[in-house]
Amino acid sequence: MTAQKPLKVVVATRLYTPEVGAAAFRLKALVDGLVEQGAEVEVITSKAPKGSGVFKPRYGLRRWPVLRDRGGNVRGYVQYLSFDIPAFFRLLSVQADLVVSEPPPTTGLVVALSSLLRGRPFVYYAADVWTEALSAVQVPAAVKKLMGAVEGFVLRRAAKVIAVSEPVAGQVVHFNVPAHRIEVVGNGVDTAVFRPDGPIASAGHPYFVYTGTMSEWQGAAIFIEALALVREKFPDVELRFFGQGADEGHLKAVAAQAIPGAVHFGGVVPPADAAAWIRGAAAALVSIKPGQGYDFAKPTKIYAAAACGTPVVFAGQGDGAAVVESGRLGAAAAYDVQAVAQAMSAVLHEAVVAGSPSADARVRWVLQNASLAASGRVAAQAVLKLGM
The missing domain is CATH 3.40.50.2000 (Glycogen Phosphorylase B;)
Known part of the structure; x- marks a missing residue:
């Protein structure tokens, strides 16, 4: 009897370990879970900023230079596109059974379009709802409308939407995504790092x-x-x-x-x-x-x-x-x-x-x-x- 080939999963994310951030931690936990359960994984991400340290996993990891702001962040539409546009062509060339996308919706869009062209499903990992976040910042109404349309397209095209909480899942439903395609998986922290025992910083004052x-x-x-x-x-x-x-x-x-x-x-x-x-x-x-x-x-x-x-x-x-x-x-x-x-x-x-x-x-x-x-x-x- 022929052994079943492991599922090949590609994860597209602008941030990944050893870069510090909730998204990087969350995606690494997902990849660790995929590898643990027998999947073959490749991560397409950005080149980590200087001083981030070295990370050499046992799975595929492809990095690409990306524009960062003065604070070293990949934040802002020009910075997003500096990752998304090369990622689109990299996704077209890579072999995969399915792809996982992390926000922002611009990354979701290139994953959705490349997946459509390659005839494979993709999963959108909704840590938040981008359109809701835009309500908190001063951006033109036209930008909010455009981003809402992009986010809605991505969410509806996804074969599965993973939500980090029930409230996020509720926001996703507002984009007319069928409830059976949404799965709440929870969120958390790395308890191997964030634990009560370990070094304690001293500042000289409370x-x-x-x-x-x-x-x-x-x-x-x-x-x-x-x-x-x-x-x-x-x-x-x-x-x-x-x-x-x-x-x-x-x-x-x-x-x-x-x-x-x-x-x-x-x-x-x-x-x-x-x-x-x-x-x-x-x-x-x-x-x-x-x-x-x-x-x-x-x-x-x-x-x-x-x-x-x-x-x-x-x-x-x-x-x-x-x-x-x-x-x-x-x-x-x-x-x-x-x-x-x-x-x-x-x-x-x-x-x-x-x-x-x-x-x-x-x-x-x-x-x-x-x-x-x-x-x-x-x-x-x-x-x-x-x-x-």
Whole structure:
């Protein structure tokens, strides 16, 4: 009896390990799950920025130079296209049984078109809904309409849409995607990196930490404004940002005006370093600015903090706040400077936050509910079903 050939899966993503970012982590977990379950995998991605480290996996990995902004990000339509256009021709030439695409929708479009020309299915990994995110930033209405049309085309053409949460799946349905083609796989963090034991950063003063993307729709400036109030009782407490994003310049300007010298920006750091800073923090800060069409988001920085045993102070409403409250991971405050300052002060003043009995309880919750390896295996199973 002839053995069945392994399914050949190609993953197209502008970001991949060792580059730091939730998308890179999520896609690696998917690929690990695919390889673990017997698939043959090849990743088509961008050339990692300098200083990212070396990553040589046992599967195929093809990188291509890409335009990056001054912060080293592949962010902006020109930068996206610098990856998408070469990726289109690379996808036309590669042999595959199916292809997986990660946002933005422009990448989804080149995957959809190349898959149509090659006569093979593709899967769209919806970590978020791009059109909703555009509601939070100042872009022309024509751009929003065009991106909505592109995203809708990609979602409807996909043989399977993988959603990281039920709210994201609900947003996908609005594009007239049949429910049976949508599969919720969950999301999480690498609990081998984000764990309670390990090095602890020391800053010389108590501090709060914000890690990851700094986007307009997250509205992290509220923590800087709140810190000015917190320092009236705790004058030596600081705030440390690690990561990058479109709102970084604005955050630096607010910090320089509101509390000079109390807010530090450390740039992008490796996950292990981010974990060390999280372990040493009084709390990790996470925010979603209400009314921006993003209240359904569950930022992975919530899980990263809790996995290290560190409480979370969440500013905003919706699903992110619900996760913090239901998991007893910290304190969820209204998106209001006074309310956020009170929550931050409570963390500094109290040993027990929002009824969470211990750091161990937060860690256990993440292991049970938000392991990236587990969600990667579920996502891999959803992909492999198409090849059965």
